[in-house]
Amino acid sequence: MANVPAHEWTLLEAARRVREGEVSSRELTEALLARVAALNPRINAYITVLPERAMAQAAACDGERAKGSLRGPLHGVPVGLKDIFCTRGVRTTCGSRILHDFEPPYDATVASMVLSAGAVLLGKHNMDEFAMGSSTETSHFGVTRNPWDLSRIPGGSSGGTAAAVAAAMCFAGVGTDTGGSIRQPASLCGVVGVKPTYGRVSRYGMIAFASSLDQGGPIARSVADAALLLSVIAGYDRRDSTSVDVPVPDYLAAADRPVRGLRVGLPKEYFGGGGLDPAVRAAVERALSALTDQGATAVEVSLPHTEYALATYYLVAPAEASSNLARYDGVRYGHRAEGAAGLIEMMSRTRAEGFGAEVKRRIMIGTYALSAGYYEAFYGKAQKVRTLIRGDFEKAFGQADVLLTPTAPTPAFRVGEKTDDPLTMYLSDIYTIPCNLAGIPGISVPCGLSAEGLPVGAQLLSNHFREETLFTAAGAIERAIPLPRVAPLTG
Amino acid sequence: MAITREEVLHVARLARLAVTGAEADRLREQLSGILDYVKQIDRLDTRDVVPTSHAVEMGTPFRDDVVSPFGDREALLSNAPDREGDFFRVPRIIED
Numbered sequence: 001m002a003n004v005p006a007h008e009w010t011l012l013e014a015a016r017r018v019r020e021g022e023v024s025s026r027e028l029t030e031a032l033l034a035r036v037a038a039l040n041p042r043i044n045a046y047i048t049v050l051p052e053r054a055m056a057q058a059a060a061c062d063g064e065r066a067k068g069s070l071r072g073p074l075h076g077v078p079v080g081l082k083d084i085f086c087t088r089g090v091r092t093t094c095g096s097r098i099l100h101d102f103e104p105p106y107d108a109t110v111a112s113m114v115l116s117a118g119a120v121l122l123g124k125h126n127m128d129e130f131a132m133g134s135s136t137e138t139s140h141f142g143v144t145r146n147p148w149d150l151s152r153i154p155g156g157s158s159g160g161t162a163a164a165v166a167a168a169m170c171f172a173g174v175g176t177d178t179g180g181s182i183r184q185p186a187s188l189c190g191v192v193g194v195k196p197t198y199g200r201v202s203r204y205g206m207i208a209f210a211s212s213l214d215q216g217g218p219i220a221r222s223v224a225d226a227a228l229l230l231s232v233i234a235g236y237d238r239r240d241s242t243s244v245d246v247p248v249p250d251y252l253a254a255a256d257r258p259v260r261g262l263r264v265g266l267p268k269e270y271f272g273g274g275g276l277d278p279a280v281r282a283a284v285e286r287a288l289s290a291l292t293d294q295g296a297t298a299v300e301v302s303l304p305h306t307e308y309a310l311a312t313y314y315l316v317a318p319a320e321a322s323s324n325l326a327r328y329d330g331v332r333y334g335h336r337a338e339g340a341a342g343l344i345e346m347m348s349r350t351r352a353e354g355f356g357a358e359v360k361r362r363i364m365i366g367t368y369a370l371s372a373g374y375y376e377a378f379y380g381k382a383q384k385v386r387t388l389i390r391g392d393f394e395k396a397f398g399q400a401d402v403l404l405t406p407t408a409p410t411p412a413f414r415v416g417e418k419t420d421d422p423l424t425m426y427l428s429d430i431y432t433i434p435c436n437l438a439g440i441p442g443i444s445v446p447c448g449l450s451a452e453g454l455p456v457g458a459q460l461l462s463n464h465f466r467e468e469t470l471f472t473a474a475g476a477i478e479r480a481i482p483l484p485r486v487a488p489l490t491g
Numbered sequence: 492m493a494i495t496r497e498e499v500l501h502v503a504r505l506a507r508l509a510v511t512g513a514e515a516d517r518l519r520e521q522l523s524g525i526l527d528y529v530k531q532i533d534r535l536d537t538r539d540v541v542p543t544s545h546a547v548e549m550g551t552p553f554r555d556d557v558v559s560p561f562g563d564r565e566a567l568l569s570n571a572p573d574r575e576g577d578f579f580r581v582p583r584i585i586e587d
Contacts, residue, residue, distance in 0.1 A: 089566075102570060103566075103569070103570060105561075105563055105566035105567050105570075197547065198545070198546045198547050199547045199549070212544060212545050212546065213546075238552075238554065241551070241552050242545065242547075242549075244547060244549060305535075307531075308531065308532050308535060310528075311528060311529040311530075311531050311532050312529075312532060314525060314528070314529050315529050315532075322506060326507075329507070330572055331571075331572075331579055331581055332567075332570065332571060332579055333570035333571065333572075334570070334572070335572070336572035336573065340582050341582065341583070342582055342583055342584070343581050343582050343583065343584045344507070345509075345582070346581065346582045347507045348504075348507045348508060348509040349509045351506075351507055351508050351509070352508055352509035352510065355508075360508060360510075360514075360518075361518065361521060361522070361525075363506050363508065364499070364502055364503065364506060364508070364518055364522060365522060365525055365526075367502050367505050367506040368494070368498075368502045368522065368526075371502065371505060378529070380542060381532055381533070381537060382529075382532060383542035383543050383544060384537035384540040384541070384542045384543075385532045385535055385537060385540075386542070386543040386546075387540050387541055387542060387543045388535065388537070388540060390543060390546065422521060422524075422525065423524060423525065423528055436546075437543075437546065438546055439545070439546020439547045440546075464547060
């Protein structure tokens with residue numbers, strides 16, 4: 001352990017060392033800022049880096065510790081946030097030109113919880129524009145590179161966060177997941193990502209994409225780190241009307257529990273399709289063996305409406321997005337087109353200039369699906385199919401405590417490989433989307449490497465508010481399949 | 492499911508998105524492809540199915556109707572692309 005450089009420590013290790021005075025927050029923050037300065041030009045994981053603010057926060061943490069006071073479990077530890085979380089006085093872009101100079105007047109609840117726990121904010125992570133994408137290629141601020149192979153994408157939309165965590169440019173980060181945007185990049189970058197139950201983490205100040213699906217969650221280099229960070233950001237918030245008031249359990253303790261007797265369901269629909277890469281299948285099978293070797297039992301289950309999930313998602317999410325993104329009109333904040341003669345022209349040109357192609361495409365689909373004469377046939381129908389998909393999971397959780405599936409059908413693809421065909425890009429979320437539609441929690445945990453040395457993740461899904469089961473099962477996989485925690489930075 | 496160029500332009504107007512001619516053509520093609528794909532949900536019989544609007548069922552939460560001032564008016568106004576004093580300034584609203 002003595003030879004492990006500071007930036008490679010786990011979140012828990014870094015927090016313990018600051019707490020016990022083995023290292024100061026300033027030393028740690030300086031080391032991480034140096035790492036970001038060295039790597040960000042190649043990886044582009046950060047849209048905004050905050051060296052002065054971070055060092056000032058670190059100095060304050062050191063001062064408080066010297067007086068014997070600690071803010072919380074992340075005292076003095078540098079982390080990052082996806083640039084979708086509003087941060088007071090710190091530019092928050094959501095990866096879009098339309099918000100390129102937006103300075104929120106308040107903190108998102110997630111941001112204030114991370115800060116109250118004592119964390120030092122290093123900066124804001126790159127992402128697909130308005131979280132719409134699976135590769136971080138739709139960001140106005142340029143693509144993020146996968147630290148395992150710089151010619152490849154890191155996944156998305158929380159690709160900046162996953163890449164920053166994998167490249168040890170922060171100890172952990174918080175992303176968001178509407179259809180897989182935490183789990184898919186976690187899988188492609190070889191880190192752990194958690195999509196909590198809908199309502200578990202406050203959406204206040206988290207820029208809305210599809211309100212009935214969006215959920216914030218941790219990305220970290222170990223299951224225990226992810227558990228710790230979720231315990232910091234989870235909880236009821238009266239400012240979010242969909243926040244659920246149930247107690248936050250001890251997630252960290254759950255990561256060490258034995259899996260003996262755990263019923264692991266394998267949804268046959270997730271293993272049957274032709275799109276599943278053989279290397280991914282083999283790695284997920286190893287994850288299953290890891291669980292059964294430790295006393296879990298495998299059971300086949302069926303989620304018969306799985307084939308309709310992607311279609312349902314591509315109606316529900318764009319419909320909600322078209323409504324949420326109506327607020328970007330060039331009036332109160334953000335980009336405004338110059339020289340328009342009237343208000344409507346100003347708004348239409350502002351939005352044409354401010355949004356990228358993928359965001360426009362989804363606004364168009366959503367507006368169409370909600371427009372007069374089409375609402376029932378599209379949005380109404382999709383909401384009914386959503387009920388059928390939820391019902392599939394309800395039945396499956398009668399037979400199994402946790403479901404095991406691939407997180408993504410393939411390892412990371414190359415930059416530019418899928419940008420010309422939106423539908424092909426959408427297919428990279430085929431295994432993650434049903435979880436959002438059902439509102440259940442999911443985790444992606446590294447379970448192997450492909451022949452080219454690219455990471456592969458296994459997805460675990462559990463019933464509403466059963467995140468503990470995810471940490472228990474993911475912890476067992478992590479202990480049985482040792483893998484590098486920090487990406488090798490090649491390519 | 493083919494969508495016409497006129498429909499694309501109509502939806503773009505509803506969405507307040509200025510589109511060029513080339514964009515409209517590209518969108519027509521891409522939206523038709525995506526709509527073809529999503530239409531597969533028509534194969535399912537959903538006559539007796541209740542729609543899901545939220546995944547975790549809970550009632551509508553209520554709170555007292557009490558004003559809580561934000562306090563930092565300047566932080567709000569300083570983001571404005573154009574302002575006049577404490578007002579957001581916009582181009583003329585009623586067009587001739």
